[in-house]
Amino acid sequence: MHHPVFPHIRKLGSKFLFIVLPPVILSTLLITLFTGLFMYRDLKKGLESDIANLLQIQTTVLASDLWNYNMKDLEQNLRTLSLYPGISQIAVRNDNGQLLAKASSHFYRTTGRSDGIMTRRLVFIAPHQQQAIGTLTLSYHYGVIYKRLADQLFRDSLSLLMLVFVIVASAAAANRLTIGIPLERFLNAVRYADKKNIREPVDWPSEDELGQVITAYNTLLANLTAGEKELRDARGKAESANRAKSTFLANMSHELRTPLNAILGIPQLMIRNPKIPREEQENLAVITRSGEHLLTLINQVLDLSKIEAGKMALEENDFDLYALADSISDLFRLHARTKGLDLIFKCGPDVPRYVCTDETKLRQILINLLNNAVKFTNEGQVTLRISTEQEDAAAMYNLIFEFEDTGPGISPDEARKLFHPFVQTRIGQVSQLGTGLGLALSRRFARLMGGDIAVRSNIGRGSVFTVRITARPAEQCRTRPDRQAERRIVSLEPGQPACRVLVADETPDYRCLLVKMLSPVGFELREVPDCGRTLDIWREWRPHLIWMNIRMPATAAFDTIRQIRSSDTGKETAIIIITSGASEEEKKTISASGCDDFLEKPFREADIFRLIQTHIGVRYVYEDDTGDSGRRADDRPPPLTPEIFACVPRSLLENLKQAAICSDIALVESLADQIQTHSPPLYEIIIRLAHEFDYGKIMTILRSAIQQEDRPG
Numbered sequence: 001m002h003h004p005v006f007p008h009i010r011k012l013g014s015k016f017l018f019i020v021l022p023p024v025i026l027s028t029l030l031i032t033l034f035t036g037l038f039m040y041r042d043l044k045k046g047l048e049s050d051i052a053n054l055l056q057i058q059t060t061v062l063a064s065d066l067w068n069y070n071m072k073d074l075e076q077n078l079r080t081l082s083l084y085p086g087i088s089q090i091a092v093r094n095d096n097g098q099l100l101a102k103a104s105s106h107f108y109r110t111t112g113r114s115d116g117i118m119t120r121r122l123v124f125i126a127p128h129q130q131q132a133i134g135t136l137t138l139s140y141h142y143g144v145i146y147k148r149l150a151d152q153l154f155r156d157s158l159s160l161l162m163l164v165f166v167i168v169a170s171a172a173a174a175n176r177l178t179i180g181i182p183l184e185r186f187l188n189a190v191r192y193a194d195k196k197n198i199r200e201p202v203d204w205p206s207e208d209e210l211g212q213v214i215t216a217y218n219t220l221l222a223n224l225t226a227g228e229k230e231l232r233d234a235r236g237k238a239e240s241a242n243r244a245k246s247t248f249l250a251n252m253s254h255e256l257r258t259p260l261n262a263i264l265g266i267p268q269l270m271i272r273n274p275k276i277p278r279e280e281q282e283n284l285a286v287i288t289r290s291g292e293h294l295l296t297l298i299n300q301v302l303d304l305s306k307i308e309a310g311k312m313a314l315e316e317n318d319f320d321l322y323a324l325a326d327s328i329s330d331l332f333r334l335h336a337r338t339k340g341l342d343l344i345f346k347c348g349p350d351v352p353r354y355v356c357t358d359e360t361k362l363r364q365i366l367i368n369l370l371n372n373a374v375k376f377t378n379e380g381q382v383t384l385r386i387s388t389e390q391e392d393a394a395a396m397y398n399l400i401f402e403f404e405d406t407g408p409g410i411s412p413d414e415a416r417k418l419f420h421p422f423v424q425t426r427i428g429q430v431s432q433l434g435t436g437l438g439l440a441l442s443r444r445f446a447r448l449m450g451g452d453i454a455v456r457s458n459i460g461r462g463s464v465f466t467v468r469i470t471a472r473p474a475e476q477c478r479t480r481p482d483r484q485a486e487r488r489i490v491s492l493e494p495g496q497p498a499c500r501v502l503v504a505d506e507t508p509d510y511r512c513l514l515v516k517m518l519s520p521v522g523f524e525l526r527e528v529p530d531c532g533r534t535l536d537i538w539r540e541w542r543p544h545l546i547w548m549n550i551r552m553p554a555t556a557a558f559d560t561i562r563q564i565r566s567s568d569t570g571k572e573t574a575i576i577i578i579t580s581g582a583s584e585e586e587k588k589t590i591s592a593s594g595c596d597d598f599l600e601k602p603f604r605e606a607d608i609f610r611l612i613q614t615h616i617g618v619r620y621v622y623e624d625d626t627g628d629s630g631r632r633a634d635d636r637p638p639p640l641t642p643e644i645f646a647c648v649p650r651s652l653l654e655n656l657k658q659a660a661i662c663s664d665i666a667l668v669e670s671l672a673d674q675i676q677t678h679s680p681p682l683y684e685i686i687i688r689l690a691h692e693f694d695y696g697k698i699m700t701i702l703r704s705a706i707q708q709e710d711r712p713g
Helices: 012-067 071-082 106-111 143-196 209-271 278-308 321-338 359-376 412-416 426-431 438-448 508-521 531-541 555-566 584-591 605-616 650-661 665-676 680-691 695-710
Strands: 087-094 099-104 116-125 130-140 317-320 342-347 354-357 381-390 397-405 452-458 462-473 489-492 500-504 524-528 545-549 574-579 597-600 620-622
Touching: 012 071, 012 087, 012 116, 012 130, 012 143, 071 087, 071 099, 143 209, 209 278, 209 508, 317 321, 321 342, 321 359, 321 381, 321 650, 354 397, 359 381, 359 397, 359 438, 359 462, 438 452, 438 462, 489 508, 500 508, 500 531, 508 524, 508 605, 524 531, 531 545, 531 555, 545 555, 545 605, 555 574, 574 584, 574 605, 584 597, 597 605, 650 665, 650 695, 665 680, 680 695
Parallel strands: 342 381, 500 524, 500 545, 545 574, 574 597
Antiparallel strands: 087 099, 087 130, 116 130, 317 354, 354 462, 381 397, 397 462, 452 462, 489 620
16 A cells, blocks of 8 residues: 655645655765765865975075075065965975075964975085085975865855756745646546546646546546436436326325225125125125135235335324233134243333333234244244333333244344345245234334344244333323124114215215215215215205315315305304325315315225214214014024023133134124034034124123123032
C-alpha cells in the first residue's frame, strides 16, 4: 500500500517544490564545496610558486646589497618584498645567524599569522667566484587565497543560484502548465458537479497521462450519467409497478374476498333450512371448511403484501393476555393429545394479565408457532413459556414467548432461510404441510410490534422459537363477545315498527345474498345496483339503514354519503359500508366519509345482524326463545336428560369438548359417530349443533354432562 507524500501539504505545487528544492539545493552546495576545494588547492600552489619565483629573483639583489653592506637598500628591498601578497615576514641573516635586516607585512603585524616558511641561501657571484654570505628567510600566509577564494565562490554561487532559480522556475511553470491547470480544471468540474448536481465533461484535448485520466473520468461520467438515467427510469418503472401492485392488491382483495363472501355465506343460509338432509349438511360443512382455509391463505398473502408495501399498521387494544394464552393452548390441546404429545403452558409470575398491543396479530403469531410445533413434533412434548422484561414501571413491557418442542429440529442452512416467504424446511416439503408463509408473516408482525423472532435448533433434538414484542400496560380490559356462544336469529321481535333496509351493491349475486339473509327475519328490503340509484331510493323511501358495498377508492360512494348526510334528515339513516380487506389508510378514509360503521368481507351472518341491532336498535327473536319453532315437530332434537350421557365414556366427552373448542367440524363429526354407538340421542343433538356451527352450545352441553359425572352419586 502506497502512502501519500507530504499528506499535511494540500497544494500540489507546494508538494512539487518540497520534492524538487531539497535535491537541487543539496546538489548546489556539493558543487560549491568541491569547486571551493579544487580552487583552494590551485590557489595555494600558485601562491607558493609565485613566492618561490620571487625569491629566486630577489636573492641576487639582496646578496649584492649584503656583499656591499648596503644596509639601507637591503632594508628597502625587504620592505618592498613584504608588500607582496601572501608574504608575512622576510629577514636576512649572516652566516653566523645574526639578524641583519627584516620587514613584516601589515597582515602579519595585525594577526601574527604565518602558514609556511621558505629559506634561500644568499650567494654573491663574482666574475670568477661564488661566495655564500647569508640566509634569506621568508614566511607566508594563505589569507590572500581565502579572499580570492571567497570572491570567486561568491561569483560562482551567484551564477549557480541564478541557474537553479531558472531551472526550478521553469520546472514549476512546466508543472503548472502540464499538471496544475488541468487538475484545477478537473477539480473545479468535480466540485461544480457535486454542488450543482450537474455533471459536465472536462475539456482537455491532451493525450498525455493526465489527459488519459481526464478522458477516463469523462468516460466514467458518461457511464454514470447513463446509469443514473437507467436507475431513474427503473425507479419510475418500479414506482409505477408498486402503484400497480397496490391497485392489484386492492382489486385482488376485493375480487377474492367477494366470491368468498358468497362461498361462506350461502352455506349459512342453507343450514337454516331444517329440511336439508344430513348428507347435504356434511357437504355444506366441507364447503365452509374449505372456504375458511382458502380465506386464511388469502389473508396471509395479502397481509404479507401490505407489510412489504408499508401499509400494515398496528391496531392496539387492551386485552387479557392470560385468556388469550389459555384459549390458544386449548385450541391445540386436543390435537397434541391425539398425537400423544404433552402440551405444557408456563407463565412467569411477573407476566402482566392485561396489556395493550395488537391482539389480533399476537394471536396469529402464537397460533402459527404453536401450530408448527404440534404439527412437526411426533413424540415428546411442546412447551409454551411466557415471561417478561419490564423496561419501565409505567412505560413498556418486553413480552417473551418461547415455543420449545422435541421435534426433528432444523438444520443451520434451513434456519437462515426459515423466515423468508414461501420457504419450507425439508420436512415441511416432504409432509406437504403449510405454505411457507406463516413464519414469514409472524416475523413481520413481531417486528411491527417492536420485537422479532429468533430460532435455536439442533437436528434430532428439537427447536426453540423465541418471540419478543413490546406492549404497554393496559388501562382497561375490554371483554370481547364470544362468537361461539352467539344464538341464531329467527325473526324480528313483534311489536316493532317496520324496519327498512336498502342494499346497494353492483353485483347481483351479493345483493341477493344479503337479501336472502335479511328477508326471512322480517326486514323490508330494497336493492340498487349503483350509488346514483342509492340517493334516489333514499330520498323516495327513507330507509332506516343502508348496506353499501364499495371498492376503494369509492369516490362516487363517498359523494353519495356526503349528500345524504348534508340533508336535514340524513343523520337519521345508518350507513354501513362493506369492503374487502381495506388498508389502514383506507379504513381512516372510510371512517371519515360519514358512514356509521364498516364490515370487511367475508362476513358472517351474525355480524350482519349484530351491526343492524347496534345502529338502529332492533330486537330479535332467537331460536332458543321460540323452542326451535323453525323446525318441524317430528324433527326436533330429544330433550337433554342425564340418561343420554350415562353410557358415553368420559374420555370421549372430553375429546369432543376439545374439538368444539377448536371449532373443528370434521373432528366433531368423527367423535359424534363414536358417540352414536353409546347414545344415539346425544349424537343427534351434537350433529345438529355442529352443522349449525353452534360450538358454544356444544361446549355448554358437554361441560354440564362432565360436571354431572363429577358429582357424587
